[in-house]
Amino acid sequence: MSKKYLLEIGVEELPARYVKDALMQIQNKFKTILEKERIKYERIEVYSTPRRLTSIICGLDERQEDIEENVKGPSKKISFDEDGNPTKALQGFMRGQNVELNGIFFLEHNGEEYVYAKIVKKGKDVKEILAQKVPELIKGINFPKSMRWGGKNLRFARPIRWIVSISDNEIVPFEFEGIRVSNITKGHRFLGSDHIQIDSVDTYFDLLKKNYVLVDQNERKEIIKYGSERLAKEKGGRLFYNEDLLDEITNIVEYPTPIIGRIKEEYLSLPKDVVITPMKEHLRYFPVVDDKNRLLPYFITVRNGNDEYVDIVVKGNEKVLGARLEDAKFFFEDDISKPLKDNIDLLKDIIFQEKLGTLYDKSIRIGKLADKIANYLEVGEETRKNISRAATLSKADLVTKMVTEFTELQGRMGMEYAKISGENEIVSLAIYEQYLPRFAGDSLPSTTAGSILSIADKLDSIAGLFAIGIHPTGSQDPFGLRRSALGIINIILDKKLNLSLMELIDFALYIYVDENGLAFDYNKTKDEIKNFFFGRIKNMFLDMGIRYDIIEAVISADTDDIYDMKIRANKINTWLEQEGLSEILTAFNRVATLAKNATSDEVKRDLLTNDEIELYDSYNNIEEKALSLIEKKDYDKALDLLTTLKEPIDNFFDNVMVMVDDEELKENRLGLLKKIYNTMILVCDLSKILNK
Known part of the structure; x- marks a missing residue:
């Protein structure tokens, strides 16, 4: 007969951000226990409120499955005496396994027969196992x-106050640090009973619901979402929310009741983000907007309780929000009393990082790096001026009261503040876009100026922190450098920017030497940053469905242009789907293997034999066109052209000994292979491709 097992861990209020992962851990740990202990079950359900983590195992067997195993005893030759009677060795084995003579049999092991007994191990009571494992x-x-x-x-996130452990209607007790393990739980902290007896797993939800x-x-979550949407609709608006905020509110209430309050009209004249941020980030309120996304004078909050005295609760929340917005209004009015540029000198007193200078220093470096990127991309003069101005003002808001x-x-x-100070739209927007993307899935900069400023800001941080020995290790990344690198890569790919990664890294590091007089192992740091970026690129390309060997082949090629790498990887990925490439790849690999021994790609035609001349002329006939295709980024077509060399390559290796004693001949033949290899590597390192 199947049963249900309920585990409830009663705690002080858990931080909302801890809940989802904790439930996943509980579910996975129960699954591991049940499978390891040979216990059948139908499903594992997990639930949570701020004060409890709950798991219910449905369709649980009462006992472990029995197992049969063959237990090996002594060898047959020492198990019986001359008269065929069991020896003491066999008698001891049978006593130990609780079997009679007719319960043994023989099996061969390593060329010799041994006594075996088939033993059935009865499964334990599941309650006994749970009491041990929970x-x-x-x-x-x-x-x-x-x-x-x-x-x-x-150690736990918050103090554990009680534990409920029951199988159907029977308590499954265990000792746990002196904490009560029973069938007694607690209801809502203010509206429910603090002593609720769970008579059966099936009554658990209803009993707690009666206790709010x-x-x-x-x-x-459904009650919060649809109740809030209904209230917003009644006011002619709609709910302005995101899933993260909805999840957070869900995990801080046990009995949700959405309520709507009013915002004073005077605060709606503030910038939209000034009103929304205190509401969402500090008070966990939902803003209400119209069909054009303009703020309406309402907010929605969620009460942890019923609808009694709701008018008083609304007024209390309006008062709290009013105080926050009054502060915001004061900060805003004080900040705009002077132009944004007047804050620049104040950045000289704010440390960015102890060894890397102030925020003022960082804004100077960003400006220089952004100008380098702008030159590289050959952007227009007007855009360059906007980038320079945005870089100068990039950190000025960090010292504002707001x-x-x-x-x-x-x-x-x-x-x-830039707009209010009279800066143009592009400069103002770039100041905001320098921080994009802020998290996975965030929007990317929409402007060229914002994209370049964002790359410069992020690369400056990566270069400086790597230079002083601070870089991500394992799960530790306190400065979010992985996120910054991914942000740079995503911007480059989104905007289709052709940039030399190594030149940018080189320049970013040079600025630290030039501006800050920073001393560090330049080449080592440069290589570390390169490898750091390439690690992110590999993972991103894998997520795009590109084969690992193709990624390795592209990264090993003569390019550090991230957007170009993506073009190559996609085209090679498609090109390799053709039939009959195995022999072609083998030919390319033979060229690559020997070409690496060459000291140059110089070839003297008068030293070539017939088979060498065939390969030499075949290559010369396609070289110019292949290089032209590569320059146009038609990498698949270039590979098609290179495959025409397969036959002369095969003839060369079938009839020519490359590694001969004559140094001049050997170098000439290696030079020919090197010449071909140098063109191949302009596409990718085909020797990295797995020959499937």
Whole structure:
């Protein structure tokens, strides 16, 4: 008969960001335990509220599965005496396995027969196994930050106050640091009972609902979303939200009741982000907007409780938001009392990083690096002026009162203050776009100026931090350098920018030497940054569905242009789908293997024999066209052209000994192969391609 097992870990309020991962861990750990212990089950469900992590195992067998195994005993030759009677060795084995003489059999092992007994191990009661394994499961849950409390030898995100452990209607007890393990749970902190007896797993949800706790996070999420949308619609607007905020609110309430409040009209004259940021980031309110995305004078919050005294609750929330927005209004009015450029000198007192100077120093470096990129891309003079101006103002908003109070607004307020100060639209937008993308899936810069400024800002940080020995290790990346590198790569690919990565890294490092007098191992740091970027490129291309060997072949080619790498990888990926390439790749690999021994690609035609001349002339006939195709980035067509060399290459290797004692002949033959290889490597290193 199948059963249900309920585990509820009752805690002080968990941080919302911890919940999703904790539930996944619980589900995976239970799955591992059940499979390892040979316990059949139908499914594992996980639920959460701020005060509990819950798992329900449905369709759980009452006992472990029995297992049969053949237990090996003594060899046959020492198991019986001359009269055929069991020896002491065999008798001891049978006693140990609790079998009679008719319960043994013989099997060969390493050329000799041995006594065996078939033993059936009865499965244990599942409750016994759970009582043993569940404490280990709870202790094994990892959080970004854990704590000890009350002298207990246990680390957890928040203090554990109670544990419910029941199978159907029977308590499954275990010892756990003196914490009560029973069928007693707690309801809503203010509206429910703090002593609820769970008589059966099947009554768990209903009992808690009667005590103002909705255990199912998905149910709470639906109530919040659709209740809030209804309230917004009643005011002629719509909900302005994202999934992250919705998930966070879901995980901080046990019994959600959406309510709507009003914003004073005077605050709506502030920039939209100034109003929205305190609402979303600090108070967890949903803004309400019209069909043109303009703010309406309403907000929606979610009460952790029922709808009693809702008018009082609304007024309280309006008062809290009003105070926040009054502060924001004061900060805004004070900030715009002077032009944004007046903040630049204040950056000289703000340290970017102790060894890398101030934010003022960083803005100077960004300007120089951005100018280098602009020159490389041959952008127009007007765009270059906008980039230079945006770089000068790029960090000026970081010392404003608004950004000091609401750090999430960096860049956004720079854009607003730049507009108010009379800067043009491109300069203003670039100040904001320098921070894009801020996270996975974020939007990318829309302008050329913003794209270049963003690359410069991120590359400056990567170069400087690598130069002083700070770079990501394992899961540690406190400065978000992986995110910065991915941001640079995504911008380059999105805008189809042809840039030399190594030249940019070289220039970024040189600026630190020139501007900051920074001393470090230049070549080592340059290689470390190159490898760091190439690691990100490899992962990104793999996610695009490009074969690993193709990625290696492209990265090994004579290019450090990220956008060009993508073009090559895609074209080679498609090119390799053709039939009959195996022999062609073999030919190319033979050329590459020997070409690496050449000291130059110089070839003296008068030293060539017939088979060598055939290859030499065949290559010369296609060289110019192949180089032209490569220059046009028609890499697949260039490869098609190179494949016409297969037959002369095969004839060459069939009839010519390359590594001869005559040094002049050997170098001439290697030079011919090197000449062909030098053109091949302009596409990719075909020797890296797996010959499938």
